[in-house]
Amino acid sequence: MKSISCDVLVVGSGPAGLAAALEARQTGAQEVLLLERNDELGGILQQCIHTGFGLREFGQDLSGPEYAWRWIDQVHDAGLQVLSETMVLSVDATRRVVATSKALGMIEILPRALVLAMGCRERPRGALAIPGTRPAGVYTAGTAQRLVNIDGYMPGNRFVILGSGDIGMIMARRLTLEGAEVAAVCEILPYLSGLRRNLVQCIRDYDIPLHLCTTVTEVRGQDRVTSVVVSGVDADRRPLPGTEREIPCDTLLLSVGLVPENELTRMAGASMDAVTGGPRVNEGYATDIPGIFAAGNVVHVYDLVDDVSQAARIAGRSAARYACSTQAPTGPTVRLVAGENVRAVVPQLVHPAALEQESIALHMRVRTPIEAPVNLDLRLGERTLLSRRFRYVRPAEMLTLTLPQRLAGELAGATELSVHVRT
Amino acid sequence: MIDIQEFICVTCPVGCNIRAEVVNNQLVAIHGQSCQRGEAFVQEELRDARRMLTTTVQVVGGTLPLLPVRTASPIPKRLLLLLASELRRLQVQAPVEAGQPVLPNALGTGVDVIATRGITAA
Numbered sequence: 001m002k003s004i005s006c007d008v009l010v011v012g013s014g015p016a017g018l019a020a021a022l023e024a025r026q027t028g029a030q031e032v033l034l035l036e037r038n039d040e041l042g043g044i045l046q047q048c049i050h051t052g053f054g055l056r057e058f059g060q061d062l063s064g065p066e067y068a069w070r071w072i073d074q075v076h077d078a079g080l081q082v083l084s085e086t087m088v089l090s091v092d093a094t095r096r097v098v099a100t101s102k103a104l105g106m107i108e109i110l111p112r113a114l115v116l117a118m119g120c121r122e123r124p125r126g127a128l129a130i131p132g133t134r135p136a137g138v139y140t141a142g143t144a145q146r147l148v149n150i151d152g153y154m155p156g157n158r159f160v161i162l163g164s165g166d167i168g169m170i171m172a173r174r175l176t177l178e179g180a181e182v183a184a185v186c187e188i189l190p191y192l193s194g195l196r197r198n199l200v201q202c203i204r205d206y207d208i209p210l211h212l213c214t215t216v217t218e219v220r221g222q223d224r225v226t227s228v229v230v231s232g233v234d235a236d237r238r239p240l241p242g243t244e245r246e247i248p249c250d251t252l253l254l255s256v257g258l259v260p261e262n263e264l265t266r267m268a269g270a271s272m273d274a275v276t277g278g279p280r281v282n283e284g285y286a287t288d289i290p291g292i293f294a295a296g297n298v299v300h301v302y303d304l305v306d307d308v309s310q311a312a313r314i315a316g317r318s319a320a321r322y323a324c325s326t327q328a329p330t331g332p333t334v335r336l337v338a339g340e341n342v343r344a345v346v347p348q349l350v351h352p353a354a355l356e357q358e359s360i361a362l363h364m365r366v367r368t369p370i371e372a373p374v375n376l377d378l379r380l381g382e383r384t385l386l387s388r389r390f391r392y393v394r395p396a397e398m399l400t401l402t403l404p405q406r407l408a409g410e411l412a413g414a415t416e417l418s419v420h421v422r423t
Numbered sequence: 424m425i426d427i428q429e430f431i432c433v434t435c436p437v438g439c440n441i442r443a444e445v446v447n448n449q450l451v452a453i454h455g456q457s458c459q460r461g462e463a464f465v466q467e468e469l470r471d472a473r474r475m476l477t478t479t480v481q482v483v484g485g486t487l488p489l490l491p492v493r494t495a496s497p498i499p500k501r502l503l504l505l506l507a508s509e510l511r512r513l514q515v516q517a518p519v520e521a522g523q524p525v526l527p528n529a530l531g532t533g534v535d536v537i538a539t540r541g542i543t544a545a
Contacts, residue, residue, distance in 0.1 A: 046540075049478070049479060049491035049493075050477045051475050051493060055436075061475065062539075063491060063493055063539040064491075065491050065521075065539045065540035066521070066539045069521060069540060069541075148479075149479055149489065149491065150487070150489060151488065151489075152479075152481070152488040152489045174478075176504075177476075177478055177503070177507040178478075178507070178511065179508065179511065195436055195438055196431050196438030196440075197432070197433040197434075197435075197436065197438040200431045200433050200438075201433045201474055205474065205500060206504075303436070304436055391457065397436075397437075
C-alpha cells in the first residue's frame with residue numbers, strides 16, 4: 001500500500017474543505033493535500049444552481065457553482081495537491097488515514113494535521129417513521145436536486161414536499177420552473193424551518209400552497225406513490241384525528257433536516273456534542289484528538305455558505321499552525337453552555353489565552369422563535385459579561401456573538417460561561 | 424387612502440419584515456427594514472418586481488448533460504415561468520465557458536442568460 005505524508009490533509013472539498021485547505025497553505029503549511037470522493041471539487045455547491053451565495057465573501061449574489069469555482073480556481077492557483085475520486089475508509093487517533101483512490105488504489109496517508117470537512121447529510125424517510133406503503137417516488141429534496149440539476153432527470157410530475165427547510169423550498173420553485181406541479185409544502189412546526197426570503201422567492205412567487213402545523217401521516221401506492229395523506233398537528237406535533245386529507249401525487253420529497261456526517265470523526269475517537277451532532281471543538285475548531293480539526297457542516301449545520309467558509313478558514317489556520325508546531329493555545333479552557341432558549345453553542349470550549357490574541361465568534365441557534373426584540377446575553381455565573389440585541393430570533397437563523405479580546409482577563413480562571421436569549 | 428402592505432425583503436438572508444404605507448402605488452412611509460436596501464426592494468416590488476432566474480439548459484457533446492445558467496441580473500417576475508419554459512427547449516454545444524451568454528437579451532428584457540460554470544467537450 002502506497003504511503004503518503006503531508007503537512008495538512010483535508011477530507012472533503014465542499015466549501016469548508018476548499019477554504020480550510022487554502023487557508024492552511026496561506027498560513028504556511030507547505031504540503032496541503034485535499035481529498036474528494038466525487039470526480040470534481042465543490043461538494044454540494046455544484047448542484048445548488050440557485051443564487052444566494054457569496055454576498056459576504058465576494059460582495060456578489062452568486063450561484064452555487066460560481067461560488068465553488070471561485071474557490072476551486074484559488075486552490076489550483078495556490079498549487080495545492082488534490083486527489084479526487086478518493087474516499088477515506090478510516091481515520092484513527094494517530095491521524096493515520098486509509099483511503100481508496102481511483103488513481104492510486106488503496107493508500108495510507110500520515111498527515112501532521114488533519115481537517116475533517118465531510119459536510120452533512122439529509123435525514124431520510126426512515127428517521128421520520130411515516131406509516132404507509134414503501135413505493136418508489138419518495139426522495140430527499142437534495143437527491144431530487146441532484147437528479148434535476150446535474151443528471152437531467154425529473155423524479156416525478158406532481159409533488160408533495162414535507163418540511164420547509166431551504167432545500168425543500170428551493171426545490172418547490174425548481175420543480176415548478178421545470179414544468180412540474182407542487183401540490184403542497186407541509187411543515188409540522190408552526191413556523192418555517194428555512195430562511196424567510198425563500199418563503200417569498202420560492203413559495204409565494206409561484207403560488208405554491210404552504211401548510212404549517214401539518215405533516216404527512218400516510219404514504220399510499222404499491223409500485224409508485226399515488227397519494228399522501230396529510231394531517232394537522234397539535235402543539236405537541238401529534239396528528240389531530242379528523243383533519244386527514246388525501247393529496248394525489250406521484251412523488252414525496254423530504255426536507256426535514258440535515259445531520260452532520262461524522263462517521264470518520266467518531267472512528268478517530270473525538271468527543272461528540274449530542275445536540276449539534278458534531279465533534280466538540282475549541283476556538284480553533286480543534287477536536288479533542290490532537291491534530292484533528294473540523295470545518296463547516298461536520299461541526300454543526302450552517303444556514304449560509306459564507307459562514308461555512310469563514311469558520312473553515314479558522315480550522316485550516318489552526319491545522320497549519322499545529323503542523324508547523326507553532327502557537328497552539330494551551331492552558332485551561334472555559335466551557336460554553338447553552339442556557340435559556342439556546343439549543344447549542346459552537347465552539348464548545350474556549351482558551352482564555354487564545355482570546356488574548358484575537359476575538360472569538362460564538363455561533364448558536366435558538367430553540368423557539370421570538371418575533372420581538374431580544375437580548376443575547378453571555379454570563380459568567382450570574383454576571384452578564386456581554387449582551388447583544390436582536391430584533392427577532394428564529395431557529396432557522398444562526399446567531400453570532402463575538403467575544404472581544406478585552407474579556408480575556410474575565411475568562412481567566414473561569415470554568416463555564418453560559419448564553420441566554422431573553423425578551 | 425393609505426394602503427398598508429407587508430413585505431419580506433429578499434435582498435439578503437436576514438429577510439426583514441417591512442411594513443409599507445402606500446398611496447396610489449407610491450411609497451409614503453416604511454418601517455422595519457434594517458438597511459437601505461430594504462427601501463429599494465420595496466420601491467422595486469411596487470414598481471416592477473424582479474427576480475433572478477436560475478435553471479439549466481441541455482448540453483450537446485459535453486462531459487455533463489446539463490449546464491447551470493442564470494439571468495445576468497434580475498428580470499421581471501412575470502416573465503420567470505415563460506423564460507424557464509423557453510430555456511427547457513434550448514441546447515448549447517460544448518465546450519462552454521463560465522459567464523458565457525447562452526441566450527442574449529432574453530425575451531427582449533435586455534438581460535442575457537449566462538452559464539454559471541464551464542463544461543468541457545467530451
